[in-house]
Amino acid sequence: MQAPPPDWPMSACSHVIRCRPHEWHVQITGSGPDLLLLHGAGASAHSFHPLIPHLPGYRLIMPDLPGQGYTRAGGMRRLGLDEMAEDIAALCADQGWQPAAIIGHSAGGAVALRLTEILPDVRAVVGINAALGPFQGVAGWLFPKLARALAASPFVAGAVTRLSAGRSQVERLVGSMGSTISAGGITAYQRLVSRRTHIEGTLGMMAQWQLDPLLARLPQIKLPVLLIAAARDRAVPPGVSHSSAAILPHGSYAELPGFGHLVHEEAPEQAARLILPFLQAQGMQIQNCTGAEH
Known part of the structure; x- marks a missing residue:
């Protein structure tokens, strides 16, 4: 089993669930209608922790994506968009979860939209800096090939871990995305990038x-x-969300000034002020409560 260490943030809410082909690490907190929260590439469920106190009245279900965080991938062939969505849907069915809505950050936003084609009861999606734009120009040709080459090398993950796990390197990476997050957030990312399996995933x-x-x-x-x-946001330009919202038949767009790619960690209260009215407008009323567990 690949349970997180006891000092991992919110470890008391952690569950290790075997659902083929993966061994999942999922954090669950709160009560009410199910909300499924999906993190972006290179992160884990911890990235939603600052948002939790601002989403009372819902049961928040936050899996680590396959191969990332503390979810152990059952092989390396089911890490693409379609495969991840299929396996998350299977996990929901196995556990009896019925997400009324899905909140996805960055690549998790794309997985959330794909899941709406698989899970019939999802009523709404919130994308936070959703990665819905193709790579442009030379990058569109080079990036997938480079990633495949790196993933195929047995030495690369260890090298990336050694080069990236220093605190200053993590701070620079976060800053390069236009964000400033808490010291605890930096520590969590530092711990993630020090794990070879996380880099491989x-x-x-x-x-x-x-x-x-x-x-x-x-x-x-x-x-x-x-x-x-x-x-x-220097990772996913705001125009990506703006243009995607215009394409979606019932898409809407909102912009938060002054923050970067990790806006849900930087400004969780401001993000929640947009999320909660949207969910309630879709009929997802929160339960009467004083706040979510955290």
Whole structure:
């Protein structure tokens, strides 16, 4: 089993679940309608922790994506967009979870939209700096090939870990995305990038990422979708969310000024002020409570 260490953030809410082909690490807190929260590439469920106190009245279900965080991938061939969505849907069915809505950050936003084509009861999606844009120009040709080459090398993950796990390197990486997060957040990312399996899983996801088929189907996704962008995001430009919202039949767009790619960690209260009214407008009323567990 690959349970997180006792000092991992919110470890009391952690569950290790075997559901083929993966051994999942999932954090669950709160009560009410199910919300499924999906992190972006290279992160883990911990990235939603700052948001939790601002989403009372829901049961928040936060898995680590396959191969990342503390979810152990059952092989490296099911790390692409379609495969991840299929396996998350199977996990939901296995556990009896019925997400009323899905919140996805970055690549998790794309997985969330793909899941709406598989899970019939999802009523809405919130994307936070959702990675819905193809790589442009030379990068569109080079990036997938480079990621596949890196993922195929048995030495690369260890080298990336050695080069990236220093605190200053993690701080620079976060800053390069236009964000400033807490010292605890930096520590969590530092711990993640020091794990070889996490780097291997992230590289595998990058290598297998195929977004174009989903982008072509955006006009067919009929449920309400709120795409939130941060004005200072240097990883996913706000224009990506703006243009995607215009393509989605029931898409809407909101922008938060002054923050970067990790806006849900930097400004969770501001993000929640956009998320909660949107969910309630779709009929997902929160339960009466004083706050979510955390």
